[in-house]
Amino acid sequence: MDISYNNLTYFPIFHEKGINVKHAGKLYFWAMYLEGNPWKCDCKVYPIAKPSEMLINIFDNINMFMVCDSPTQLKMKTLKNIIANFELDQLICNLSLVDRCPPECNCFYQPALGNRTVVDCSGSGLTRIPSALPLYENLQIDFTNNSISSLKRLEQFGLNFFERIKKLDLSNNQIITISDKVLCRFRKIKLVNMTSNAIKRIPRSFQMLKPCQIALGQIIIKCECEDLWLKIWLPLQYQSCTGNTQVLCEHNGLLRSITEMDKVDLSCSKTNNNASLFNMSISSAFFAMITIAVIIFKLRSEFFILTRSFWNFVKKPVAPNCIKHDIYISANEDDPLLRKWLLTSLVPYLERKGFDVFLFFRDSAFGAPREQETIDVMSKSRNFIILLSDITNGTQEWNKKEWKYAWNYYKCDFSRNLIVINYDFVKCDDTVKKFFRGFFTLRKVINFSNFDNKIEEDIFTLLK
Structure with a gap:
């Protein structure tokens, strides 16, 4: 191959897609004439120069006439001499x-x-x-x-x-x-x-x-x-x-x-000891504050219920003028036993005591949008009775909405009351815990396992 006396500065032999050192064996009997070109010996030559260190003898044929024209420090040096003299660090761009x-x-x-x-x-x-x-x-x-x-x-x-x-x-x-x-x-x-x-x-x-x-x-x-x-x-x-x-x-x-x-x-x-004691005191106080804050956050529902009870004891709240119903009852309408107990026992008992009771599946207006009627009735009710049963344990969407409205009215208006009845020994799962965890923790939940047949009396006591 004779490409001598041209104006080449680079040759594909130095490129990734050009001739690689792995081809050296095949090129052993080749003669490549490269003289007379202004070869630029920089970092682009390095990919072929580095692997060629171990094959320096083969380069008698390939690189004999390749003489660098630039840079200045490598001018007139052959690539073979650069490799043999360990000057590869001179190949820079x-x-x-x-x-x-x-x-x-x-x-x-x-x-x-x-x-x-x-x-x-x-x-x-x-x-x-x-x-x-x-x-x-x-x-x-x-x-x-x-x-x-x-x-x-x-x-x-x-x-x-x-x-x-x-x-x-x-x-x-x-x-x-x-x-x-x-x-x-x-x-x-x-x-x-x-x-x-x-x-x-x-x-x-x-x-x-x-x-x-x-x-x-x-x-x-x-x-x-x-x-x-x-x-x-x-x-x-x-x-x-x-x-x-x-x-x-x-x-x-x-x-x-x-x-x-x-x-x-x-x-x-001495100063350092005092500083250490001061730092320890500050750290302890900070840790105590963080611990108290975490406890208050975890038990925020419990603290609210206790604070609310104390405030109502000190100052009796006044009910708003919009109150229309004394009691709103939230329960699973699909449970026949629960419906029967409500219609034959609890509701008649409360009505005999003079309470105006609203039971949705009995008293709701026919054809009215349920959510809007629920909001309207609950906003005009003073007491909320929540009955928890297995089916309402996180699966009954209407009951969860009633729980949310009842809890919000309970939080915002201290004249309203909230009574939770655990009808089916429901455990306090994540859904129930969101609204009623404080009642379970403070044991303010009425369990239906009242074998003395005094559950109506217990409810009446809480309504006074």
């Missing part, structure tokens, strides 16, 4: 403004070193973080030797962007503080170099980072009791990152490592 490379910086993609993308802004006179950075993976960003004093602009980058960064070098700048928001983003980076800056305090929020994740260098501070947490956070002696951060305290005219300081040295033992 420069990025431009189109790739979001800041104009003051030099950005390049370097596949030979872990497919990294380098953003080199060192010594470029920056006073703040650039507003745009390349969106490549495995970013290594170098902002060293500048005049950056604030990291505020880093807050505008999303967390997903920081997951792309492997190393961020901000050493030799003028940074004084790091906000908690920026520290939270640093958690996504493998290593942040902050040495040789103007940091004078290390707030406790640095605990969000692992000590080997950030390097602050040697920091001299006036140590206080609140700084003793650093003794636990700083790298241990045997860790490889033990030199990342060293905190020295100004103490009696000398500099001592904070790892050698204790409460006595900082004269904070």
Whole structure:
């Protein structure tokens, strides 16, 4: 194959769909003449150059005449020599403004070193973080030797962007503080170099980072009791990152490592104990408040019923003028035994006592919309008697609506009364619990197992 003396800068042999190194055996007896072309030896050559390291002898035929024309550092070198001299790290692709490379910086993609993308802004006179950075993976960003004093602009980058960064070098700048928001983003980076800056305090929020994740260098501070947490956070002696951060305290005219300081040295033992007691007191009070709030929330129905009873005992409520019926009875109309007991026992008993009783299946207007009539009648009733039975245990929609209206009137108008009768020994399931849990808990439910035949008398007593 002879393509020499053309104007080719790339050749399909380097592309994914071009000739692959797996074809090397078939190409052993081929001759490829590539000289006389301005070959550009950059990252696009790497996919074929890397696998060819083990087949360097075969490349006598394939690459003998392939001479790089650019970049400058590889000019006049053959691809075979680049591979043989282990110079694959020179095969890079420069990025431009189109790739979001800041104009003051030099950005390049370097596949030979872990497919990294380098953003080199060192010594470029920056006073703040650039507003745009390349969106490549495995970013290594170098902002060293500048005049950056604030990291505020880093807050505008999303967390997903920081997951792309492997190393961020901000050493030799003028940074004084790091906000908690920026520290939270640093958690996504493998290593942040902050040495040789103007940091004078290390707030406790640095605990969000692992000590080997950030390097602050040697920091001299006036140590206080609140700084003793650093003794636990700083790298241990045997860790490889033990030199990342060293905190020295100004103490009696000398500099001592904070790892050698204790409460006595900082004269904070008593103060710290008092602070601990105060913190424990605050924590206990907060925990007690939360516990009480949870209990009140869980037993809100019970507390309401008890409070309502006490208020009615202290001040007798006045019934509204709209009252038309003394009692509204909600029961399962499809239960023949329950209907019989209501029509032959309970209702006649209450009516003999002078109560006006409304029983829907007996007294409702023929052909009237049920829900509208239910709302109208219940709004004009003073007492509500709810009979719970198996069939109404969460399956009878009309009964559940009656329960809701009865409970709402009971809550909003203290002159109204609500009586719950457990007709079939129904358990307090989720549906029943929504409206009547408090009555079950406080044992204010009348059970039909009244073998003394006094259930009517019990109801009458509650209606007085």
